[in-house]
Amino acid sequence: EPEVTQTPSHQVTQMGQEVILRCVPISNHLYFYWYRQILGQKVEFLVSFYNNEISEKSEIFDDQFSVERPDGSNFTLKIRSTKLEDSAMYFCASSSQPIVSSGNTIYFGEGSWLTVV
Amino acid sequence: AQSVTQLDSQVPVFEEAPVELRCNYSSSVSVYLFWYVQYPNQGLQLLLKYLSGSTLVKGINGFEAEFNKSQTSFHLRKPSVHISDTAEYFCAVSGRNAGNMLTFGGGTRLMVKP
Numbered sequence: 189e190p191e192v193t194q195t196p197s198h199q200v201t202q203m204g205q206e207v208i209l210r211c212v213p214i215s216n217h218l219y220f221y222w223y224r225q226i227l228g229q230k231v232e233f234l235v236s237f238y239n240n241e242i243s244e245k246s247e248i249f250d251d252q253f254s255v256e257r258p259d260g261s262n263f264t265l266k267i268r269s270t271k272l273e274d275s276a277m278y279f280c281a282s283s284s285q286p287i288v289s290s291g292n293t294i295y296f297g298e299g300s301w302l303t304v305v
Numbered sequence: 306a307q308s309v310t311q312l313d314s315q316v317p318v319f320e321e322a323p324v325e326l327r328c329n330y331s332s333s334v335s336v337y338l339f340w341y342v343q344y345p346n347q348g349l350q351l352l353l354k355y356l357s358g359s360t361l362v363k364g365i366n367g368f369e370a371e372f373n374k375s376q377t378s379f380h381l382r383k384p385s386v387h388i389s390d391t392a393e394y395f396c397a398v399s400g401r402n403a404g405n406m407l408t409f410g411g412g413t414r415l416m417v418k419p
Contacts, residue, residue, distance in 0.1 A: 192348070219405060231349070231395060231409040244406055279349060286405050294407070296341070296349035 190214040192297035194280050200303045201270055209265045209300045211280030220263045221281040221294065222255065224248070231279070237263065238286075270304045277301050307332040307398045309410035317416045320388055326381040326413045328370075328396030338379040339397040339407065340370055349395065355379065366390070391417045 193212045201207050213220050222234040235245040237255055252274075254266045263282075267274055277299040285292040312327045330336060340352040353364025360372040370381045379396060396410040 221405065223407075223409075230411050231397075231407075233406045233408070236405045238405075246406070281349075283405075293351055293354075295351075298346070298348040 190295065192280055192282055192295050194278075194297040194300045196300055197298065198301045198303070200305060203272060203304055204269050207267045207270055207274075207302060209267075209278050209280075209302070211263045211265070211282075211297060212261055213263055213280070213282030214284075214295055215261070217282035217284050217295075219243075219283045219286060220255075220257070221283075222265045223279040223281065223296075224276040225279065225299075226273075226276040234265075234278075267302075270302075272304050275302060275304045307336060307400050307408045309396050309398050309408055311394075311396055311410035311413045313413050314411065315414045315416060317418060318386055319418050321385050323384050324382065324386050324390075324415065326394050326396075326415065328379045328381065328410060330377050330379065330396075330398045332377075332398060332400050334400045337399045338370075338372060339399070340364065340368070340379070340381050341395045341397060341409075342366075343393040343395065343412075345392070352381070352394070386415070386417050388417050388419060390415060 195210045220237040225231045233246050235249045236243045256264050279299045280297045281294050283292050283294045308331050310329045318324045338355040341349040342352050352368050353362045355362045355372045363369045368383050393412045393414050395412045397407045
């Protein structure tokens with residue numbers, strides 16, 4: 189069973205510090221996503237990425253956030269100058285096709301739990 | 306824009322009993338519908354999805370869901386649950402013109418008791 193892997197599984201950082209969350213999507217997938225879940229709240233869409241550029245982003249994904257595919261395997265989420273309210277579980281996901289395709293399945297990683305203190 | 310409401314935050318049930326987890330959505334356009342499961346300390350796993358065609362969709366682990374357009378619902382059911390079904394279940398929707406964004410409900414924690 190192919191899987192999306194994320195590192196670190198848990199990170200504690202001080203407010204104001206920069207954080208990079210890393211993801212290795214499934215190898216033949218072309219669409220990449222980040223979602224987050226603040227404790228006790230809904231899973232929220234952050235951004236989708238295709239063909240080396242952002243294809244969609246939510247209101248949450250402001251200038252504090254950026255994504256990058258630095259090489260052929262990794263997909264990263266950078267959070268600059270973290271705030272207390274950035275504490276959440278961040279999920280990476282990937283798919284071989286867009287959602288609108290009947291053959292698509294989005295695969296999620298196990299998540300990276302970020303705690304900002 | 307789309308929204309999803311899962312009416313029950315927790316559903317306790319005894320082993321081998323049937324269960325229904327409720328999901329209602331709102332959307333101004335046609336939608337695709339999904340159920341995901343999150344076992345403790347694991348990521349989100351797709352249980353089943355409705356894209357088109359038959360409104361009764363069968364998924365993994367004996368789960369099924371029925372799309373009801375008139376009631377804007379996509380309730381998840383299983384006729385007989387196991388202890389191993391204890392997990393958080395998320396309903397999600399994607400509008401057909403909403404690109405690749407999934408909108409999730411708040412989740413329902415299914416607690417199966419012996």
